Amino acid sequence: MQKTFFFRTIKQMKARTRFAPSPTGYMHIGNLRTALYEYLIAKSLGGDFILRIEDTDQKRYVEGATDIIYNTLKQVHMEWDEGPDIGGNFGPYVQSERKNIYGQYAHKLVELGGAHYCFCKHEEDEAEDGEDAVPVKFDDPCKHISLSEAKERIANGESFVVRQNINKKGTSVFEDVVYGKIEIDYDELDEGVLLKSDGLPTYNFANVIDDHLMQISHVVRGNEYISSTPKYNLIYEAFGWEPPIYVHVPPVMKDAQHKLSKRNGDASFQDLVKKGYLPDAILNYIALLGWNPGTEQEIFSLSELKKVFTAERLNKSPAIFDITKLTWMNGYYIRALSKEDFHKLALPYYAKCLTRKVNLEFLSEVLQPRIETLAQIEENVDFIENLPNYNMALYQNKKMKTDENIAKVSLALALDVLKNVEVWSNENLFAELKALAEKEGLKNGQVLYPVRIALSGKETTPGGATELAVILGKIETLNRIKQALELL
RNA sequence: GGUCCCAUCGUCUAGUGGUUAGGACGCGGCCCUCUCAAGGCUGCAACACGAGUUCAAAUCUCGUUGGGAUCACCA
Numbered sequence: 414m415q416k417t418f419f420f421r422t423i424k425q426m427k428a429r430t431r432f433a434p435s436p437t438g439y440m441h442i443g444n445l446r447t448a449l450y451e452y453l454i455a456k457s458l459g460g461d462f463i464l465r466i467e468d469t470d471q472k473r474y475v476e477g478a479t480d481i482i483y484n485t486l487k488q489v490h491m492e493w494d495e496g497p498d499i500g501g502n503f504g505p506y507v508q509s510e511r512k513n514i515y516g517q518y519a520h521k522l523v524e525l526g527g528a529h530y531c532f533c534k535h536e537e538d539e540a541e542d543g544e545d546a547v548p549v550k551f552d553d554p555c556k557h558i559s560l561s562e563a564k565e566r567i568a569n570g571e572s573f574v575v576r577q578n579i580n581k582k583g584t585s586v587f588e589d590v591v592y593g594k595i596e597i598d599y600d601e602l603d604e605g606v607l608l609k610s611d612g613l614p615t616y617n618f619a620n621v622i623d624d625h626l627m628q629i630s631h632v633v634r635g636n637e638y639i640s641s642t643p644k645y646n647l648i649y650e651a652f653g654w655e656p657p658i659y660v661h662v663p664p665v666m667k668d669a670q671h672k673l674s675k676r677n678g679d680a681s682f683q684d685l686v687k688k689g690y691l692p693d694a695i696l697n698y699i700a701l702l703g704w705n706p707g708t709e710q711e712i713f714s715l716s717e718l719k720k721v722f723t724a725e726r727l728n729k730s731p732a733i734f735d736i737t738k739l740t741w742m743n744g745y746y747i748r749a750l751s752k753e754d755f756h757k758l759a760l761p762y763y764a765k766c767l768t769r770k771v772n773l774e775f776l777s778e779v780l781q782p783r784i785e786t787l788a789q790i791e792e793n794v795d796f797i798e799n800l801p802n803y804n805m806a807l808y809q810n811k812k813m814k815t816d817e818n819i820a821k822v823s824l825a826l827a828l829d830v831l832k833n834v835e836v837w838s839n840e841n842l843f844a845e846l847k848a849l850a851e852k853e854g855l856k857n858g859q860v861l862y863p864v865r866i867a868l869s870g871k872e873t874t875p876g877g878a879t880e881l882a883v884i885l886g887k888i889e890t891l892n893r894i895k896q897a898l899e900l901l
Numbered sequence: 902g903g904u905c906c907c908a909u910c911g912u913c914u915a916g917u918g919g920u921u922a923g924g925a926c927g928c929g930g931c932c933c934u935c936u937c938a939a940g941g942c943u944g945c946a947a948c949a950c951g952a953g954u955u956c957a958a959a960u961c962u963c964g965u966u967g968g969g970a971u972c973a974c975c976a
Contacts, residue, residue: 435976470975535974574974592906601904601972609974616976640905640971670968705914709924731969735912738926748939782939843935861935877935
């Protein structure tokens with residue numbers, strides 16, 4: 414008996430957070446960061462992370478959008494403990510399937526005095542009175558309709574909404590984990606619609622009902638919800654429920670004055686992945702946008718984050734998304750990959766631009782430390798497929814002490830040597846050409862530089878002369894040198 | 902406009918009354934070097950402004966300025 418009680422208490426105190434995106438077909442970076450923080454709060458406290466789909470706005474529903482949500486979370490390995498696809502004890506996890514629940518609670522809230530029925534006609538597009546338009550607080554005449562009359566009109570089939578009552582005077586105070594104490598006058602709150610005429614709830618109502626019913630302990634959301642939080646508290650209060658712990662997070666910005674947004678054409682998680690960013694790197698980067706561990710460590714795996722994350726170290730001020738730093742971090746992750754893993758990731762990119770048979774394994778080795786996004790592969794390997802038409806002036810290099818004349822001589826010498834090389838490895842080729850330079854009284858660069866140009870036709874290449882030779886293979890290497898000799 | 906919130910290098914940030922204001926990205930230089938990278942070393946670079954409290958303020962208070970959010974049958 415005692416034991417059961419103890420267990421139950423623990424269970425009720427368990428941390429439970431929820432990621433509640435609406436299926437708009439776009440995984441916003443800011444949303445993903447919120448999801449991460451929700452996940453980390455739950456997991457750092459040994460709790461559960463719940464996925465809930467907020468589709469109460471049927472106008473915004475996009476086909477296939479939930480798959481994007483599932484796939485994104487899977488790609489970054491944020492596994493959810495309950496959700497539409499896997500179920501759980503607090504389902505359903507899709508708001509449109511919870512319509513009846515909201516209806517019941519909405520009517521109950523009216524009985525409790527926290528809301529009233531409203532029959533006002535909804536103005537679709539209210540005329541804007543120019544820039545001076547000062548929103549006037551809506552004073553709902555329906556608030557004065559008696560409950561019995563309202564019920565009668567509803568019974569007669571009249572269209573209605575349930576609208577919140579704000580009867581309190583004075584100041585609402587609540588505590589937020591990141592912003593601290595927030596005070597807002599009840600006068601500022603408007604009596605918003607809770608249940609729409611289509612019978613579905615607005616976010617303002619659904620989130621309260623769901624968060625309570627699903628026993629969510631920490632509500633994490635954008636700070637744009639701060640000003641309406643007192644309204645939610647009023648609903649909790651009317652029902653006699655305990656409000657959750659609030660964690661409002663600042664937005665992720667594109668620049669000092671604009672949020673990162675789909676509307677501005679800013680990159681979504683999918684876009685970044687498409688551009689060659691690694692999911693792990695993206696996740697690591699956004700974790701640090703508004704949070705820091707208090708140490709100087711910056712590279713974190715998800716499991717490391719679970720260990721060190723605390724919501725108390727979340728920042729209050731907005732953070733600008735810096736693609737340059739993400740790119741650096743992505744490069745770091747690419748370099749940290751095993752040879753094999755990098756090669757696997759590179760393969761699809763090779764397939765897009767290479768048909769020539771070359772040593773792809775070795776190509777991957779030289780490429781790995783040289784690129785910061787997988788998309789940079791293409792620009793680095795283009796010369797392999799087709800030798801570009803290059804200017805002979807490329808053979809001039811002061812530091813290497815070469816020019817067209819020296820190139821002509823050393824390429825001819827190199828050709829003779831390479832023709833007879835049997836072991837076509839980087840080490841061996843380098844040793845052979847170095848020996849050649851020494852024998853001929855040339856500087857290493859006077860041999861190697863022209864060879865590299867002859868093989869690539871480019872000023873900069875991923876790898877030196879002998880590395881390119883290994884990638885291209887013996888036959889193509891000899892061909893390209895012969896070709897260069899003809900041009901010179 | 903009312904209300905709420907925010908303010909340290911260009912960017913992400915550390916800092917909770919006494920620091921040469923630290924780190925990371927980026928940028929410059931040097932080393933290494935078969936080009937370019939990677940790696941190592943190094944340099945430049947910030948407390949928005951003004952009062953006040955205090956022996957002492959990036960840190961506390963007030964104001965100013967700047968920015969953001971919110972005021973939907975969207976979330």
